[in-house]
Amino acid sequence: MVPFAGWELPVQYAGVIEEHRAVRRDCGVFDVSHMGELHVEGPAAHALLQALLSNDLNRIEDGEAQYTLLTNDEGGIVDDLIAYRLEQHHYLLVVNAGNRHAVYTWLKEREIRGSDVRDASDEYALLAVQGPRSIERLGLPDAKRFTHALGEIGGIEVMVNRTGYSGEKGCELMCPAEDAVALWDAVLSRGAVPCGLGARDTLRLEVCYPLHGNDITPATDAVSAGLAWTCALGSPDKDFTGAETLRRVQAEGPARRLVAFVMDERGVPRGGMAILGQDGSGRGEVTSGTHSPMLDKGIGLGYVPAENSMPGSELTIDVRGKERRATVVPKPIYKPQGEES
């Protein structure tokens, strides 16, 4: 168990690699109840969020969801989150545990007449059930990614969100906190393998989903991070905090970019390691790294100068004093085999 944002979370149950493979092959379950849930309601809820979040909320309807960013004036990332449209005047935001208070405060301070922001994180439990057989094992109907609906698992009413952090088919089940243990047991009884934070990290890294606090922070802008696709920079009827800066970065081209890389030599890259230039000087930094169970090689994400960011570019990673070669690869590093059509 490790402390994480005020919670005690398991790094692993049976073992990181075993859990990782279970999710890629079949079905695993992660208790992600530490994630924050904020309700934003009222006739002006849409206007408030449309002015603060990077993605265009007009693109989703009731029953749909959207990956989006909360940006600061410099286009830096306060948090990355998923906005679920429950009703026309009611959104649910699922935010990172470590940013729960920052996001709540940010929104609360900017509330406008007709909008109300409420932190309901302690009221809900959230279980991520992920893997090519997850939906079948839960007995749920197939549904598109980034949609949500009410459902029932083992007699417990849940909100079934077709989202996740593994790159696999799957869902995140939200229920009242008091039903959490019963829901966990019900999901396990359907054959899901319990998975910890360790596998959650290796799975998300293989598919290059950024981790806030490592790969993206308030000091890294969305364009350099490769998340311009979540920013409605071209919509005439949409403006949001930091959009001007992001348009400029996009027009000029970022000085550095967040790239995915695979080690060509033995060694496991880790966040904070230097990425070296030809002359051995620091050119960038690894922001996340691990050993990929699927590739059986070291993999990572890191910022490098734009001229070294194209797939095929050769990098040198300083692995505790030893120089090890790596190559920039297209994202994702690993493409899930059981991907939804």
Next chain:
Amino acid sequence: MAAAESYPGELKYHPEHDWARIEGNEATVGITWFAQDSLGELVHFEAPEPGATVSKDASYGEVESVKAVSDVIAPLSGEILEVNQAVVDAPETVNEDPYGAGWLLRIRLTDPAEVEVLLDLDAYKQLVADA
């Protein structure tokens, strides 16, 4: 398949969770069941070169799992005769058989008297029980 917990009686142990099998003026060394269990499935062994020397109580390499990296401490001083290439190629061998196929180095002892200060089975088991 991870091995079941065991500590063979014929080995000598170092408090940093390393073992040594003494064979005349040579020794085979590795990490104990407790060490590999604490780390989880190994994915990398940063090995030294044959011919290099190792010093008792000093690090000669690293073993790394998905979640952690750890120095490997030499239980005895000596010259490296052989590095276990099977472990370099398949580090999980250490998890499967820490005292057999998962050995790390063979060394020629430069100070055989050092063996006297290593722990015997009972002393090491006590140390693990207190960990």
